[in-house]
Amino acid sequence: xxxxxxxxxxxxxxxxxxxxxxxxxxxxxxxxxxxxxxxxxxxxxxxxxxxxxxxxxxxxxxxxxxxxxxxxxxxxxxxxxxxxxxxxxxxxxxxxxxxxxxxxxxxxxxxxxxxx
Amino acid sequence: xxxxxxxxxxxxxxxxxxxxxxxxxxxxxxxxxxxxxxxxxxxxxxxxxxxxxxxxxxxxxxxxxxxxxxxxxxxxxxxxxxxxxxxxxxxxxxxxxxxxxxxxxxxxxxxxxxx
Numbered sequence: 001x002x003x004x005x006x007x008x009x010x011x012x013x014x015x016x017x018x019x020x021x022x023x024x025x026x027x028x029x030x031x032x033x034x035x036x037x038x039x040x041x042x043x044x045x046x047x048x049x050x051x052x053x054x055x056x057x058x059x060x061x062x063x064x065x066x067x068x069x070x071x072x073x074x075x076x077x078x079x080x081x082x083x084x085x086x087x088x089x090x091x092x093x094x095x096x097x098x099x100x101x102x103x104x105x106x107x108x109x110x111x112x113x114x115x116x
Numbered sequence: 117x118x119x120x121x122x123x124x125x126x127x128x129x130x131x132x133x134x135x136x137x138x139x140x141x142x143x144x145x146x147x148x149x150x151x152x153x154x155x156x157x158x159x160x161x162x163x164x165x166x167x168x169x170x171x172x173x174x175x176x177x178x179x180x181x182x183x184x185x186x187x188x189x190x191x192x193x194x195x196x197x198x199x200x201x202x203x204x205x206x207x208x209x210x211x212x213x214x215x216x217x218x219x220x221x222x223x224x225x226x227x228x229x230x231x
Contacts, residue, residue: 002161043160043205050216107152
């Protein structure tokens with residue numbers, strides 16, 4: 001257990017429905033990342049927050065995806081009008097206060113999404 | 117654009133063998149390289165982090181080396197055990213542009229150690 005928690009751990013939904021995932025970082029970790037991992041592949045970067053500011057978004061993050069980090073604490077990732085291609089593991093990772101790039105990232109257990 | 121490749125894609129060895137996992141990256145402008153372990157259906161656990169100025173890091177039976185100029189890293193596992201069975205992922209943080217510390221991952225090596 002790294003101290004980063006994600007909820008829910010598993011989500012099954014029907015195509016076209018909206019889903020929202022939550023990530024709770026280790027206290028005082030000001031850098032927060034979201035990644036997506038499909039079966040048999042390594043994680044791919046989706047978006048990055050420094051405190052409450054969303055500073056970078058991957059081209060993988062279509063208009064149906066939105067992420068927030070109010071007050072620089074927990075973060076949410078919402079997918080609207082889900083498609084079968086959205087089925088994946090969604091991982092959250094955080095780094096310590098000060099957020100030096102040379103620090104390791106601490107990953108949560110992930111939310112596995114299945115879109116039927 | 118940074119690309120990370122891991123070889124082999126899968127490896128099966130008997131318990132007790134020493135083994136080497138390989139990772140290569142296309143852009144040598146990196147802050148660091150990390151090796152992670154991922155158990156089925158779980159998140160990632162950091163094993164070793166090598167800064168760009170370092171050549172290797174060791175933790176217990178694990179040793180990771182980095183040759184930044186050639187874009188290569190190896191993870192050496194000594195005296196493998198069935199509990200080492202997992203997917204091993206290599207990832208780099210690039211210095212170019214607005215990386216903000218994001219990791220670029222390889223596709224992983226699935227390791228099976230059988231008794």
